[in-house]
Amino acid sequence: MQRTGGMHRVTVLIPDDVVVLDAAIPMDVFGSDPNYQLQVCAAAPTVRTSVPGLSCGAVAGLEAMERSDTVVVPGYASFDRPLPEPVIRALRDAHQRGTRMLSICTGAFALAAAGVLADRPATTHWRAAPLLQARYPDVDIRHDRLFVDNGDVLTSAGVTSGIDLCLHVVRKDFGAAVANDRARDLVAPPIREGGQTQFTRPFLADTPTATLADLRAWILANLDHPHTLDGLARRCNLSRRTFIRRFRDETGTSAHAWITTARLDHARELLERTQLPVSEIGYRTGLGNPANTRAVFKRHLGIGPGEYRRSGNVADRR
Template sequence: MSAVDGHRVAVLALPGVLPLDLGIPAQAFGSDPHYRITVCTDPSAGPVLSGGFTVGTSAGLEALRDADTVVVPGYEDPDSPLPATALSAIRSAHERGARLVSICTGAFALAAAGLLDGRPATTHWRDAAELQRRYPRIDVRPNLLYVDDGDVLTSAGVTAGVDLCLHIIRGDYGAAAANARARLLVAPPRRSGGQAQFVDRFRPAARGEDLAPVRAWMLDNLAHRQSVDELAHRAHMSRRTFIRRFQQETGTSPMAWLTDARIDWARELLETTAGPVEQIARLSGLGSPAAFRAAFHRRVGTSPADYRATFRVTAPGDALRPPAG
C-alpha cells in the first residue's frame, strides 16, 4: 500500500471499550500520513460506553471489510459475551488477509473469534491466567510486552500497546517513521516485545497454607543459601513429598519460587533504595553482581540499572531495609 493511498486501519470499539486503549491506535496512526484510520463499532450492540465516555462514530462493521489492519482495543469485562456479528466480522477480515492487532484485553475478542488457537499471544498480566484457562489452545506468554506472530499481533496493557503500534509502523515504513511517531507521542522509540511486563510480583500466590511457614522462612532468609533438602527438613517431609506439595500449593517448584521471590525483592530494593548493585545482589541472594545482572535480565527483560532508572521512587541515599516476611 503506498503512502498516497494510505494503509487502512480499522479500530473496532467493542462494548465497554477502555478509553485509553482506544486512544492508543488513534494517536499512533491517526495523524500519520502513511495511514487512514477509521474508528468503528457494532451497531447491533448498542451504544459503546466506558468510564463515562460514549463512542460516537458513523462507521459500522463494514469498515473491517476493506481494512488492511484491524485493531481491537481492550474492553472492561472480558467475561462478557461479545456480539456474534462482531466476531464474525473479525474472522472475515482475517480470512481475507487483514492483519489483526489487539491491545490489552482485546486479545479475548481475538480468542473468542478463534484466531489465537495454536498461536503465541499475550494480554495484560492481570488477565493472562484467565485467558489461558478459557482458551487452553493458546500459547499465552504472560510476561511479554507484545507478541508479533505475523498476521496476528497482541500486546499487554496501555504502554505496551504504544510499543506495539510503533513496532508496526517500524515494520511497515521503517525506523525513521516509527521514531518520528515516538517523538510526537513522547514515548521510547523502541522496546522489544521480549521485554517482560512490569508485573507487581513474579512469585505466584499460594493456593494452600500448609507450607506457609516454610515460605515465610524462605522470604526471611533470601540472602542465605537454601536447598530443597533443607526446606524439606524444615517442613518435616521427604524431599519428594515436599516438592510435590510445594508444586500443588504454588504451581511451581521450590527453587523457581525462591528465584522469583529474590527477583521481587531485588526489584523493590532498586525501586526504593540507592544501594549499589553489589549490595542488592548479596541481599537478594542472587549471587555475584554478574550473576545478579544475568538472572535479573533473564526474568525481567531489562538490566537492573535501566529498571531503577524507570521505577526509582524515593530520594537517593535511602538505607537498605531488611526484607519483609
C-alpha cells in the same frame, strides 16, 4: 499487503465497554501518521466505555473492516462476557481475507473468540491471562510478554504496551526512522521490545531521584561509548547488584540487552536516512567493527546491515 492510494488503512474496532485509553492509543499512533488512513468502527453508532457516563461515537459500522489492511481491537472491561455474534463474525471474516489483526490488552479475548488466536502465541494483560488460557486452551499464552508479533496477528499486554506494539508496527511498515519520529512525538520509549516482561510487581515512581531515566537518556546520547555494568553503576552511585536489579525493574530487561537494542535501532535509522558506510555507522552507534555490526544485525533481524540498506523495502513502503 494491499494499499489504497499509497496509504495503509487501519480500522479500530470499538467494542462495548471499551477501555478509553486502549482505544486512544492506536487512534493517536496511526491517526497522526500521514502514512496511515484511520477509521473507527463499531457495531452501533454509540458505544459505552468503561468510564461511567462516557460514550464513544463511531463513524462507521462493522463493514469498514472489509476495506482494511489492519484491524485493531482495544481492550474492553467486560471481556469475561461474550461479544455479539456480528462482531465475532466480522473479525473472523477480516482475518480470513488476510487482514492484519492487532489487539491491545483484553482485546485479545475478541480475537480468541473469533478463532484468530487458535494455535498461535499471544499475550494479554497479566491479570486476564489465566482466564484467557482457561477459556481458550488452544491459544499459546505468553504470560509475561509485552507484545507478541506472530506476523499477521499481533497481541499486546496492558495499556502502555499497546504503544509499544503500535510503534513496533510502524517500524515494520515504514522503518525505524519513522517509528522513532512517532515515539518522540508521543514522548514514548522507542526501543521497548516484545520480549521484555510485563510489570507485574510494584516499581519505583518516575521521579529524577528514584529512577534511572536520566542515565538511560545519557546512554542514548552516548551510544558510541563503551558501557560496563560497573561504570554505569558508579555513575548512579549504586552498587553493581542494586543497579542490575533497578535497571531490570524499570525496563523489564537487562542493561546489556537494552543498550544493544538502542544501538541497533539507531543503526537502522542511520542506514535508512544516510549514506554513511556501514563501518562508520557501527562505530557511531557503539556496535563496533563491521564484523560485530553484521553479527548483531544477523542475530536480531536475520539480515546484515548492507542487505538491510539494499533491500529497499522501507523506501518502497513510503
